[in-house]
Amino acid sequence: MVKDDKRFQATSLLQDKLGDRVRTESSELFHASYDGLKIQGNTSACIEVDHTEQVGEVLKLADEFQVPVTTKGAGSSLTGGATPIHGGWVLDLSRLNHLELDEKNRVARCGPGVVVSNLQSEAEKLGLFYPPDPSSKDFCTIGGNVACNAGGLRCVKYGVTRDYVLALSGYMANGDQVTWGRATRKFATAYNVRDLWIGSEGTLGVVTEITLRLVEKPLYRTTFLGAFASDELALSASLDFSELRIRPSILEYMDKWTINCLQDYTGVQVFEGLEPKPMLLIELDGIETEVSRQSGILTEWLSKHSLAFRVAKSEEEAENLWQVRRQGSSAMKKLASTKLNEDVVVPLDKQVDLVSFVESLRLQFNLKIGVFGHCGDGNLHVNFMYNEEDEEETTRSVEALTSLMKKVIELGGAISGEHGIGLAKTPFVRDQFNQAEWEVMKSIKQSLDPNGILNPGKIFQIFKPWEKEKLKVDLHWEK
Ligand SMILES: Cc1cc2nc3c(=O)[nH]c(=O)nc-3n(C[C@H](O)[C@H](O)[C@H](O)COP(=O)(O)OP(=O)(O)OC[C@H]3O[C@@H](n4cnc5c(N)ncnc54)[C@H](O)[C@@H]3O)c2cc1C
Numbered sequence: 001m002v003k004d005d006k007r008f009q010a011t012s013l014l015q016d017k018l019g020d021r022v023r024t025e026s027s028e029l030f031h032a033s034y035d036g037l038k039i040q041g042n043t044s045a046c047i048e049v050d051h052t053e054q055v056g057e058v059l060k061l062a063d064e065f066q067v068p069v070t071t072k073g074a075g076s077s078l079t080g081g082a083t084p085i086h087g088g089w090v091l092d093l094s095r096l097n098h099l100e101l102d103e104k105n106r107v108a109r110c111g112p113g114v115v116v117s118n119l120q121s122e123a124e125k126l127g128l129f130y131p132p133d134p135s136s137k138d139f140c141t142i143g144g145n146v147a148c149n150a151g152g153l154r155c156v157k158y159g160v161t162r163d164y165v166l167a168l169s170g171y172m173a174n175g176d177q178v179t180w181g182r183a184t185r186k187f188a189t190a191y192n193v194r195d196l197w198i199g200s201e202g203t204l205g206v207v208t209e210i211t212l213r214l215v216e217k218p219l220y221r222t223t224f225l226g227a228f229a230s231d232e233l234a235l236s237a238s239l240d241f242s243e244l245r246i247r248p249s250i251l252e253y254m255d256k257w258t259i260n261c262l263q264d265y266t267g268v269q270v271f272e273g274l275e276p277k278p279m280l281l282i283e284l285d286g287i288e289t290e291v292s293r294q295s296g297i298l299t300e301w302l303s304k305h306s307l308a309f310r311v312a313k314s315e316e317e318a319e320n321l322w323q324v325r326r327q328g329s330s331a332m333k334k335l336a337s338t339k340l341n342e343d344v345v346v347p348l349d350k351q352v353d354l355v356s357f358v359e360s361l362r363l364q365f366n367l368k369i370g371v372f373g374h375c376g377d378g379n380l381h382v383n384f385m386y387n388e389e390d391e392e393e394t395t396r397s398v399e400a401l402t403s404l405m406k407k408v409i410e411l412g413g414a415i416s417g418e419h420g421i422g423l424a425k426t427p428f429v430r431d432q433f434n435q436a437e438w439e440v441m442k443s444i445k446q447s448l449d450p451n452g453i454l455n456p457g458k459i460f461q462i463f464k465p466w467e468k469e470k471l472k473v474d475l476h477w478e479k
Contacts, residue, residue, distance in 0.1 A: 079422025112143020156376030
């Protein structure tokens with residue numbers, strides 16, 4: 001009761017300061033209470049800031065009154081990172097979407113609310129390029145990408161979000177304004193808190209401006225799609241290509257199960273006359289001579305290793321090849337009410353082990369599990385489809401998922417390569433670290449956010465997303 005009174009008082013003080021930026025209508029609160037994980041949290045106010053300084057004001061009050069603050073960009077997190085499970089306020093930064101491009105220094109300064117594909121298209125107008133491309137780029141924000149260290153398809157050649165962040169401005173939990181890093185190409189000045197904030201999922205600070213490095217826009221690209229007799233042959237690409245001096249900008253794998261599911265969904269065979277087989281979507285980009293040199297070597301490699309392959313001769317043909325990769329996910333969604341998308345990552349030479357382990361899980365647990373993803377990075381998406389209304393199937397899926405996570409760690413991998421921990425991976429994250437490592441993490445959180453107001457519950461508190469019903473009872477709507 002005391003806690004609720006304090007929060008109520010803080011919200012009314014905030015309303016005095018920020019007026020109608022503090023939204024309390026039930027439709028707004030409902031919208032702010034969940035993200036891409038689709039588990040409902042609860043919030044007493046959604047604060048739609050439109051000036052950077054307001055973030056400092058919000059945090060000062062929140063810290064003083066110990067009100068939880070969940071920062072939100074577009075809310076596309078697949079792990080529940082932006083779900084307010086401990087009530088309090090949702091800090092919506094989507095309106096902080098200023099964007100300034102410095103062509104001379106090849107740098108972009110953006111508000112956290114800039115949508116990633118907008119940044120990319122503005123940069124491209126100047127012949128520049130911002131490569132990280134999560135599949136959600138048309139709606140997710142650059143602030144969310146920094147907070148999750150987002151990846152995507154092109155990371156195999158260009159790297160992840162972290163590789164482009166030069167500086168971050170923002171606010172500490174107590175409302176103090178800070179800038180970590182500078183708009184310089186190098187930075188070796190004392191502790192690198194910028195890199196600590198990247199991937200910290202809104203638990204260590206709130207980002208209000210991001211300075212990003214841009215590169216030259218690649219002028220040519222070629223797209224290939226190949227089918228292989230086995231996973232071993234398909235996945236050998238990630239090891240062979242560096243020896244052959246091929247640097248694909250995209251190297252995507254789809255297992256046989258995914259292709260089967262896709263063919264059932266579309267009613268069309270990807271390669272006519274060929275039963276479902278593991279496939280690779282490969283793209284080369286760069287200057288014309290380099291793309292053509294690498295295309296020659298790749299064509300030779302595909303002729304030798306694949307059962308069949310196609311090369312796109314036009315943008316339209318490239319788009320047709322891309323459909324195979326894109327429709328895999330849509331096809332899987334049709335199979336069950338829930339699709340858990342795990343984004344595990346293992347060393348390149350352990351991918352075959354991972355994929356054959358998934359095959360054994362499929363048989364042992366009699367489950368629908370599809371694998372596709374960024375095999376150039378060892379970052380494979382393992383998708384579990386199950387009906388959450390079916391208790392027995394849910395139990396089997398959780399057991400299979402738990403075995404998968406153990407296997408990933410045993411293979412020297414990590415339980416998340418790009419989505420982060422949020423809520424969904426909290427049951428497994430502790431196993432990734434030894435006691436000393438875990439204590440360091442906890443002490444960093446304690447030091448930067450002593451009152452624990454920033455995105456509480458995320459990373460450190462075990463939350464089982466498959467126990468949705470139980471959680472719904474535990475959660476309550478604040479008045
Ligand atoms: C269809 C689909 C495809 C996807 N594909 C990919 C993919 O290919 N690669 C990939 O990496 N991810 C992917 N994602 C996941 C998601 O889009 C990313 O995690 C993205 O980075 C989240 O951005 P957002 O703006 O939606 O952030 P939100 O979901 O709003 O927030 C995500 C996390 O960041 C924190 N946060 C947000 N903004 C800030 C800020 N300014 N300061 C501090 N903390 C902040 C939040 O508190 C939360 O913990 C996909 C999601 C969907 C729905």
